[in-house]
Amino acid sequence: xxxxxxxxxxxxxxxxxxxxxxxxxxxxxxxxxxxxxxxxxxxxxxxxxxxxxxxxxxxxxxxxxxxxxxxxxxxxxxxxxxxxxxxxxxxxxxxxxxxxxxxxxxxxxxxxxxxxxxxxxxxxxxxxxxxxxxxxxxxxxxxxxxxxxxxxxxxxxxxxxxxxxxxxxxxxxxxxxxxxxxxxxxxxxxxxxxxxxxxxxxxxxxxxxxxxxxxxxxxxxxxxxxxxxx
Numbered sequence: 001x002x003x004x005x006x007x008x009x010x011x012x013x014x015x016x017x018x019x020x021x022x023x024x025x026x027x028x029x030x031x032x033x034x035x036x037x038x039x040x041x042x043x044x045x046x047x048x049x050x051x052x053x054x055x056x057x058x059x060x061x062x063x064x065x066x067x068x069x070x071x072x073x074x075x076x077x078x079x080x081x082x083x084x085x086x087x088x089x090x091x092x093x094x095x096x097x098x099x100x101x102x103x104x105x106x107x108x109x110x111x112x113x114x115x116x117x118x119x120x121x122x123x124x125x126x127x128x129x130x131x132x133x134x135x136x137x138x139x140x141x142x143x144x145x146x147x148x149x150x151x152x153x154x155x156x157x158x159x160x161x162x163x164x165x166x167x168x169x170x171x172x173x174x175x176x177x178x179x180x181x182x183x184x185x186x187x188x189x190x191x192x193x194x195x196x197x198x199x200x201x202x203x204x205x206x207x208x209x210x211x212x213x214x215x216x217x218x219x220x221x222x223x224x225x226x227x228x229x230x
Contacts, residue, residue, distance in 0.1 A: 007225060010143045011163040014136055016082030018129045026123050033119065034109035039063075039102040045086070047099045052089040054112040058082065061106035062168065064184060067098045075187040076144060078103070078180065080168055087130060088137075090116065103180060148190050151228075154199045156189040158228040161209065165218050177215040 019027060034057070039045065045056055045063060058081055065077040065085070076098065079085055089096045090113050111119070120127040147159055164178045178185075186196040200216070203209045208224045210217045218224055 004225060008163065008166050011140060012167065013077065013083070013140055014133055015084045018084050018133060021125050021129055022123065026126070029123065030119060033111045033115040037108050037110045039106040041102050041104050043102050045100040045102070045108070046096050048096055050096045052086060052096060052113060054110055055084060055086040055090060055116050057084050057109040057111065059107050059109060061102060061104040063100055063102050063106055065098055065100050066187065073187045074190065075184055076141065078164060078167060087116065088134065103184065153189065153191055153195065154202050155228050157196070157199045158203060158208070158224055160188050161216060161218060162221065162224055162228065177217040179215045182214070
């Protein structure tokens with residue numbers, strides 16, 4: 001069985017660590033470029049086939065990364081506080097290949113494309129971190145695709161609940177649970193809302209999770225981790 005830290009690393013973009021290697025002067029240099037933006041739930045930060053104008057650093061709230069096809073969403077990732085996003089299309093000088101929308105009230109610091117490119121040239125450690133992280137994110141997406149293609153629905157749900165709980169409650173000493181719309185959770189694991197309800201019930205019957213209104217709680221992380229890797 002994979003160690004807990006190894007398991008989560010497989011499914012975490014780690015973009016909240018991009019500034020960790022920088023000194024205070026370099027961080028202040030980045031902060032000087034920040035523009036404050038706010039979004040309501042449902043608002044798009046960027047959209048598929050749109051022209052990139054800069055990058056977004058989330059300071060409050062959560063957002064989803066997804067792609068639309070045949071009037072349906074395939075959700076790939078949930079961003080939260082501390083994440084930097086939107087730089088792939090900017091650096092490749094291509095249009096966005098996916099969309100990103102707020103799942104809650106969202107507050108972000110926006111860095112324009114020209115400022116971000118300048119910062120990469122002026123701060124070598126930032127450039128190195130971005131390149132390393134882009135390579136890591138490619139592996140994360142490969143792991144997500146593998147889960148969707150090879151795991152049963154209830155195992156997919158268990159894996160993504162573990163990942164979401166880890167990401168959304170990183171800064172909390174006690175978990176506040178997973179509170180995202182059922183439609184989005186269904187899209188994340190590649191199923192319908194009705195089928196999702198059946199899988200949630202199966203995990204509840206195994207006493208691996210509990211549900212309070214719309215909030216999902218993992219009863220025992222180690223037991224659920226063992227279950228999804230069995």
